[in-house]
Amino acid sequence: MHTLTANDAKRNFGELLLSAQRGPVKISKNSKDVVVVMSIQDYEELEAIKTEYIKHCFEAAKVDLAQGNTIDGETFLKNL
Template sequence: MNTLTTNDAKRNFGERLLNAQRKPIKISQNNKDAVLVMSNKDYEELKTKKVDYIKHCFENAKRDLAQGNVVDGKDFLDTL
């Protein structure tokens, strides 16, 4: 993944947007990662995967609850 400073990103911004359509670009500010520029298609795919993962976790939790596979919250925290 290409990383640019904010000043580099400002120069030839249109070209940077075209590059981000092919692969994400990190933009750093004061030597720290600030933002990630990616295509809308990549963002939508990432968002869909996140939703699918949350649904998967929720279904597993419902199944565990129905089967009685639960842990007392206090006991769990005490073991940490």
């Protein structure tokens, strides 16, 4: 993944936009990674994957409930 400092990203914003269309670009500030800039297509694909995962989790939870695979909240918290 290509990395830019915040100052470089600011100075070369057009280059940042072009780079982000080819692949995610990490931006760092004070030697710490702070954000990733990505194309809208990559973002939309990531959001779709997250949505499908959440749907999967809800479906699995429904199956567990139907089969009685549940525990009470106090037991759950103790097991954490």
